[in-house]
Amino acid sequence: MGERIAATVIEADNAKRRPALDADYAALGERLARRGVDIEAIRQKVAAYGVAIPSWGVGTGGTRFARFPGPGEPRHIFDKLNDCAVIQALTRATPSVSLHIPWDKVDDLGELTDTASTLGLRFDAMNSNTFQDQPGQSHSYKFGSLSHSDSATRNQAIEHNLECIAIGKALGSTALTVWVGDGSNFPGQSHFTRSFERYLESMRAIYADLPDDWRVFTEHKIFEPAFYSTVVQDWGTNYLIAQELGPKAFCLVDLGHHAPTVNIEMIVARLVQFGKLGGFHFNDSRYGDDDLDTGAIDPYRLFLVFNELVDAETRGAKGFDPAHMLDQSHNVTDPIESLMTSAMEVQRAYAQALIVDRVALAAFQDDNDALMASETLKQAFRTDVEPILAKARLDAGGAIAPVPCYRAAGYRAKVAAERPQSTSLGGGIV
Numbered sequence: 001m002g003e004r005i006a007a008t009v010i011e012a013d014n015a016k017r018r019p020a021l022d023a024d025y026a027a028l029g030e031r032l033a034r035r036g037v038d039i040e041a042i043r044q045k046v047a048a049y050g051v052a053i054p055s056w057g058v059g060t061g062g063t064r065f066a067r068f069p070g071p072g073e074p075r076h077i078f079d080k081l082n083d084c085a086v087i088q089a090l091t092r093a094t095p096s097v098s099l100h101i102p103w104d105k106v107d108d109l110g111e112l113t114d115t116a117s118t119l120g121l122r123f124d125a126m127n128s129n130t131f132q133d134q135p136g137q138s139h140s141y142k143f144g145s146l147s148h149s150d151s152a153t154r155n156q157a158i159e160h161n162l163e164c165i166a167i168g169k170a171l172g173s174t175a176l177t178v179w180v181g182d183g184s185n186f187p188g189q190s191h192f193t194r195s196f197e198r199y200l201e202s203m204r205a206i207y208a209d210l211p212d213d214w215r216v217f218t219e220h221k222i223f224e225p226a227f228y229s230t231v232v233q234d235w236g237t238n239y240l241i242a243q244e245l246g247p248k249a250f251c252l253v254d255l256g257h258h259a260p261t262v263n264i265e266m267i268v269a270r271l272v273q274f275g276k277l278g279g280f281h282f283n284d285s286r287y288g289d290d291d292l293d294t295g296a297i298d299p300y301r302l303f304l305v306f307n308e309l310v311d312a313e314t315r316g317a318k319g320f321d322p323a324h325m326l327d328q329s330h331n332v333t334d335p336i337e338s339l340m341t342s343a344m345e346v347q348r349a350y351a352q353a354l355i356v357d358r359v360a361l362a363a364f365q366d367d368n369d370a371l372m373a374s375e376t377l378k379q380a381f382r383t384d385v386e387p388i389l390a391k392a393r394l395d396a397g398g399a400i401a402p403v404p405c406y407r408a409a410g411y412r413a414k415v416a417a418e419r420p421q422s423t424s425l426g427g428g429i430v
């Protein structure tokens with residue numbers, strides 16, 4: 001695994017940082033013990049946690065205006081898997097990869113599974129793509145896909161999703177994520193009810209093809225590429241879809257797909273309560289679907305989302321098993337560095353949520369002690385849990401400090417010499 005980063009580089013960097021880490025870990029252990037928290041129990045949970053890497057995330061993203069390709073960008077899924085293996089080798093927090101079809105389509109699926117298994121990676125949820133036209137495609141998605149007014153276009157989009165399921169079955173995936181760009185740019189352009197009914201009918205056909213041990217995740221998004229209305233615009237519509245389809249259908253929450261002031265952690269709580277939280281696309285945003293690095297803008301919100309997840313985990317909420325994936329676009333950074341940092345931010349939010357004093361919190365809530373309830377959350381959020389994350393990485397063979405270690409290993413320069421610059425890589429905002 002991660003043979004592109006020499007073990008000697010990781011060992012040398014870790015040896016340099018080890019004494020400080022040991023001291024910091026011991027000090028944090030003492031602090032947490034005073035609060036009745038066992039640091040080892042937290043470390044074990046953090047070590048067992050994994051977030052999936054989106055295959056498209058390792059390429060440089062772009063905006064509506066331009067894309068500035070970086071050196072050594074992956075040319076195809078095999079290069080992407082190598083980059084994902086580097087992220088996993090250093091962070092030990094990203095054991096799986098989520099594929100996007102047809103961007104990651106290959107002739108030989110056996111070669112794909114062999115490569116992944118050699119690199120120590122698994123395949124997470126499959127992602128279909130009916131938001132752009134592919135070369136040679138019979139029907140255009142310009143005016144929609146699963147909700148299109150033309151049945152031949154809808155059928156083509158359904159068939160594509162069935163193909164994604166078939167590919168996923170061969171790769172050992174057990175979930176399909178469906179996000180459509182369907183919507184309208186003008187009031188009156190499409191009939192809200194009829195287009196949603198067509199969407200549901202198409203999703204029922206996809207659902208019918210889902211293997212027994214699979215789940216389907218539908219992803220809502222308030223706007224873009226449609227700027228007046230989208231067919232699956234918010235969590236309410238998403239919940240209706242999951243209810244209409246059946247027990248294998250769940251809602252996926254992409255943190256960037258809401259209006260700026262929406263209380264996302266509360267949406268998470270509602271979906272957990274009614275057994276329909278399917279999973280996450282983690283990213284961060286300030287204005288809309290900015291696809292910025294997870295935790296880059298508002299780490300407290302990320303923590304509050306994880307506070308709900310740990311609450312659900314702690315009380316054994318029925319059917320609670322959300323899938324976790326990053327979904328972001330890297331425009332100004334090395335994507336590998338961004339994905340490593342983001343995976344660690346997700347882990348950090350998880351660790352901080354794990355040390356919340358839930359007994360005290362419940363008592364403050366029952367007593368209507370607003371200030372102390374808030375302080376109970378803040379106490380956990382203000383705790384620097386980095387030694388726990390670093391120790392979990394070190395114990396698993398990863399790097400105490402993944403980014404400096406990655407830079408020291410010179411991976412980007414090595415692949416830049418091998419990979420000619422690509423201009424047609426699928427990527428961007430999904």
Ligand SMILES: [Mn+2]
Pocket residue numbers: 179219254281327430
């Ligand atoms: Mn997404």
